[in-house]
Amino acid sequence: MRSGGASAAAAAMAECPRTKRKREEDEADAAEPRDGVASAAPAAAAFPLAELSVRRVLRESARDKAIFLHGQVTGPSGESTDAVVILEKTPFQEEKIPELLRKHARLELQMRNDIYSTYHLYPPPELSEIKTTVVYPATEKHLRKYLRQEVHLVRETWEDYKNITLPFIQSQSFSLQWVYNILEKKAEADRIIHENPDPCDGFVLVPDFKWNQSQLDDLYLIALVHRRDVKSLRDLTGEHLPLLRNILREGQEAVAERFGVPGSRLRVYLHYQPSYYHLHVHFTALGYEAAGSAAERAHLLADVLDNLALDSRYYQRRALTCALRADEPLLAKFREAGRL
Amino acid sequence: MRSGGASAAAAAMAECPRTKRKREEDEADAAEPRDGVASAAPAAAAFPLAELSVRRVLRESARDKAIFLHGQVTGPSGESTDAVVILEKTPFQEEKIPELLRKHARLELQMRNDIYSTYHLYPPPELSEIKTTVVYPATEKHLRKYLRQEVHLVRETWEDYKNITLPFIQSQSFSLQWVYNILEKKAEADRIIHENPDPCDGFVLVPDFKWNQSQLDDLYLIALVHRRDVKSLRDLTGEHLPLLRNILREGQEAVAERFGVPGSRLRVYLHYQPSYYHLHVHFTALGYEAAGSAAERAHLLADVLDNLALDSRYYQRRALTCALRADEPLLAKFREAGRL
Incomplete structure (x- = not known):
């Protein structure tokens, strides 16, 4: 997952003629490093x-x-x-299990009941x-x-979105430069798994930074849409059905072809709230309990498609749950507005 | 989580006059023990x-x-x-951490970058x-x-439900006797946290069997509705809004009062597919990533309420995702019907 970053130059790509909103993000200033990238502070001393x-x-x-x-x-x-x-x-290493079973320092019976028994096993240092x-x-x-931050659920109505969330998003300098770099092939071009180049209904599929691609257990990819006027689930209407159908179908096909994981074994979903406000869709291995796959934050793309097909304005009518950490400024905004 | 079990006697409680469906489950025969209860096989030998x-x-x-x-x-x-x-x-025990830091058998530096460093630490047997x-x-x-069972996602339309899932549910001898025992105070009466006795819009809230009640981290309760004619999310219509509102409001209040956990810190949701077909609602601590809280199976009660308020027949119109293990008979039924 990545979030903000400084945005200097406006992008110069073919734009979807249906684009309605201005890109507020382009004026952004504040720089924030990617997760896990160390700052340029002086080297640390050896640690006692x-x-x-x-x-x-x-x-x-x-x-x-x-x-x-x-x-x-x-x-x-x-x-x-x-x-x-x-x-x-x-985690246990399969090849070391026989050694572990033989070389344990101590084995204490804790409980026995019929065919079931439990033990405390104390392995030697090199195996633990x-x-x-x-x-x-x-x-x-x-x-x-x-520090553990408590998460609180807020039920955001459409009015809350207009009065609290949207002004908050617009006031923040969320930069999306790293997204535009990918869309414009200025970065990570060699990592692209699939692209539909259509400026309205196209997208780019890349491995998420959290996935090292060395095993399929925690497969994690992100589809980034080419159009730049859709911030989140809240903006989606029936107009976006072709785009969303492309992402679901082509994304599943690309993952099946490249990684051999069929669509029925993939969790394809959007976050609300997302961590950055350029529409993107998560593809994770179904068996992988990725953070953010719980019902309070994840919305299956198949459900989103059905909801929009039933009612083009579904996501402008419905209240949506937001899971917000206690230190998130948006939670303070809801509190100030008396909505918590 | 509990599932089937034998049902001998039909219950003799006040029934909701709006009850529409017959209880197919009462004719059930097959007995299945609760999870974790050992059978009466001969005692096992000591284990080498x-x-x-x-x-x-x-x-x-x-x-x-x-x-x-x-x-x-x-x-x-x-x-x-x-x-x-x-x-x-x-898990680590907080009180043993100082010992762990001092008494490690070996400490190997793996990587150092600026203020960040990682080590391999090898603790003595008694601490691992x-x-x-x-x-x-x-x-x-x-x-x-x-054995790990692969899970597959199936997109169940309303027609699939009528033609595949419902006949399958009806053909199974899912017994709900353990549910009726709770509702009739024949079992677990001392565990009830809250009850609304109304036969139509009432329910009983009990701790789930998975929760030992010794810490709030993994708080888990279940609300079982009194009426016996609602199998699952699929049966819900606008008619059930008062019942569902009672569960959400009274359930949250009861948990706040008894356990001090406010509603904004609770995940309140239904499973689809559920593991037993008597309508019930899960209450879990938001920080607890309970199995079955992911978007492909969990439906927030607040979302269900909003959907039914927008469209009384929402759950009879919308396709729903089912996450089915490879060995589940229902998956075979979908396969036979050419839906997978």
């Missing part, structure tokens, strides 16, 4: 893990077997420096790696980034 | 884990750090006996427990149960 004193747990996931820690390291002159330390247990990520020195911004 | 020879991986989850193995144990006379062994790494579950001896049925 054993000397870390844990201040608090920022976040933990019992399901993922991961924990995010805020710690401090005390220097020789007594000053403390913040660090973020992320510990995550690693923990992936450890350190951010050091960490700033307040890093701590905030990793 | 170190002698297990791994035949294949039935399933694995890189995200959950779990692996399901089909193994065999060879007896003294050379005969092999099947076993299922499930290994799952355990693996939860081990053994089913031994295992039958073919156990192996099938744990």
Whole structure:
């Protein structure tokens, strides 16, 4: 997932003659790096893990077997420096299982009932790696980034969209330059899986940055539409049916051909709210529980098509749920408006 | 989640006078135990884990750090006996973190870039427990149960529902006796969190069996409607709006009062297809990624209410996506009908 970034030049592509809205984003100024790209700060010192004193747990996931820690390291002159330390247990490696079963340090029976029994198994160190990520020195911004943020559901009516969400989107300097770079082949051109070049009803399909393409389990692609006047699900009407049908059909065909994954094994959906306001569609492996695939945020493209076919103005009539993190400015806007 | 079970006696409760359909389920015969209840087979022998020879991986989850193995144990006379062994790494325990950081057996730097660095950390055995579950001896049925089943999406039109799904549901002996037991206070009466006793527009809210109620992270409750003539989302019309509004409002209020979790932090949804055909609504903590909360199966109750308010026959007009496991008989029915 990627979000903002600076937009300098306006694009000079063939435009869909049906384009109705101006691109507010082109005036944007604020630059924001892509996720995971380090800034150009001075190089960090070696990290003394054993000397870390844990201040608090920022976040933990019992399901993922991961924990995010805020710690401090005390220097020789007594000053403390913040660090973020992320510990995550690693997946089992099939080829090491026989060794694991034989070389366990200890095996304790916990419970037995009929044919079922459970044990505590304690493996040797070399078979129980923990992936450890350190951010050091960490700033307040890093701590905030990793701190668990409660998510709240807001039910956005069409009036809320017009009065709260749309003005908020327009006031933000969301740059879409990285999207335009892809559409204009100025970046990632070699990664394009499929393109329909039609300026109105065409799109480009690229692998999402989260997918390393080395296994199909977490297959993740994004379809970016060529036209630049559709911000999100909220803008869609019956007019967009040909575009959306192209994305569903051609996207499924391209994924089947390139990766051998049939359409019945793909989750094809839009986010509302999206993380950037240029219409895009997610393609993920059905077995992959990608973040953002839950019902409070994901809208199946097949459902969107049916809704628009039944009622061209469906997405201008219906309230939509938005899942907003406690620190998101849009949530504050809903609160200010007394809608929460 | 619970599904079938034998139904002997028809219930003798006040019935909603608007009830239209007969209860086909009452004639059911086949008994099926609840999930997780062991059968009365003879007690198993002690399990020689170190002698297990791994035949294949039935399933694995890189995200959950779990692996399901089909193994065999060879007896003294050379005969092999099947076993299922499930290994799952355990969540971090906050109180043991300082020990983990100090007592690691080895720490290897993997990568350093600016303030970011990653390490391989190898903890001592006592800090890296693996939860081990053994089913031994295992039958073919156990192996099938744990084998990963591919899920396929089917787009079910209203005609498909009438011609394929409904006849299939009616042909199955899905018993709902356990539901009726709850509604009639013959079972789990002490677990009821809230009840609206109205026979048409009332319901009972109980904790789901998957939730042990010891932490709110994975809060999970189920609202079971009193009326017995609504099988699923497909049956809902504008007539059911008062019932559905009661469930949403009273359910949210009851959860807020009893557990302190506000409505904006709850995912309230229906499954389609459901696992049993008596209308019920899921209440889960928003932060809990419960199985079945993804867009291909979960329908937010708030969306259902809006759709029915816009169009009383919405769920009899719209195609709906069904996520069906490869071994589900309903998928075979769709295939036979040439719909897959």
